Amino acid sequence: MGIRPARTIRDWKGQPWSRMSRRRPRKSFVKGAPHPKIRQYNMGTDKRFEIEVHMVPDIRLQLRDNSIEAARQAANKYLEKTLMDNFFLQVVSFPHLVVREHTALGVAGADRISKGMKAAFGKPKGRMARVKAGDPVFRARIMKKDLPALKEALRRSQRKLSGNYSLIVRDITADTVNLARSVLGRKMKKKEVEKPVVAEGAAAEGAAAAPGKEGEKAAGKEGEAAKPVEKKGSPVKDL
Numbered sequence: 001m002g003i004r005p006a007r008t009i010r011d012w013k014g015q016p017w018s019r020m021s022r023r024r025p026r027k028s029f030v031k032g033a034p035h036p037k038i039r040q041y042n043m044g045t046d047k048r049f050e051i052e053v054h055m056v057p058d059i060r061l062q063l064r065d066n067s068i069e070a071a072r073q074a075a076n077k078y079l080e081k082t083l084m085d086n087f088f089l090q091v092v093s094f095p096h097l098v099v100r101e102h103t104a105l106g107v108a109g110a111d112r113i114s115k116g117m118k119a120a121f122g123k124p125k126g127r128m129a130r131v132k133a134g135d136p137v138f139r140a141r142i143m144k145k146d147l148p149a150l151k152e153a154l155r156r157s158q159r160k161l162s163g164n165y166s167l168i169v170r171d172i173t174a175d176t177v178n179l180a181r182s183v184l185g186r187k188m189k190k191k192e193v194e195k196p197v198v199a200e201g202a203a204a205e206g207a208a209a210a211p212g213k214e215g216e217k218a219a220g221k222e223g224e225a226a227k228p229v230e231k232k233g234s235p236v237k238d239l
Contacts, residue, residue, distance in 0.1 A: 006162050009062050009099055009128055016130065018096045033098045033124040037065045040190070043076050044088040047185020048178055050144050054136035054168040055154050061163045063137070065095040065127040071157035075138065078153040085187060087150070088141040095127035137161070141172070 019029035072091055079087045100122035131137055138157065142150050151167065158165050172178040 003064075003066070003126065004101065006064065006067065009064070010162050012060055012062060012130065016097050017100065018098060020098075030098050030124065034126060036095045036127045037069045038072065038091060038095065039069065040072070040188075041091045042088070042188045043072075043090070044079065045085045045185040045187045046088055046181065048181045048183055049088065049141040050171070050173050051142060051147065052170045052172045052178075053140045053142070053147075053150055053154070054170075055138040055140075055157075055165050056134050056136050056168060057131055058133060058164045058166060060130070060132045062097070063093065063095075063129050063131060063161060064099070065129070067160050067162070068093060068095065068129065068137070071138075071160040074160060075153040075157040078156055079149065082149045082153075083142070083146055086143060086146060088188075090139045092136045092139050093129040093131050095129040097128045097130060098124050099126040099128050101125040136168075137165070141178075 017030060020033060021028045025031070068091065072089075076089060079089060102117060102120035102122040138154065140150055140154075147169070154165075154167065
């Protein structure tokens, strides 16, 4: 069964459900919650830049972790193609809250459709982040000449998220924290690395070069059958 629409958890309702303890799992209020789907929080090159841009929502929202991950990938791929390593993108919102759903029976082949229980507590199904109005979801640092490319990247990321967003641009050329950074910077490692694809021809050659255990066993059995069998008390005669 797929995930439910974003409108089901978009608005702030009730008390947040996020108490999890790694040191003492038995003390956790939440048990069996899935891990966040955001694979990387810092992208690009962490070095000295000229401006800093925050993408903030106009109203308070709740965002799923898979929607934040989709927005991150959309913005990061565009910036890597256009700006190469001359940017730094950071995911600020962390999905602390746990999404609860009460699963209802309604699949193909069912004799009846279950509507579920009224006001059911539900079970953990995912993660989400609560973002207030004006709090940044993404933070980016670039040069002034690259601002149009960053606006396009954030515009593409906004298609994956609920709500309307605004961009806050700040000059950081005289910021002491920015001046303390290196000019060359440190490039962030990519965590989404694709697995190497093995060619069919190379795999076939490898299989032919190294015979399996079954072939070795069969060869061993043939060799044993060729040897004469010695019986106790009767020497083997040469033919």
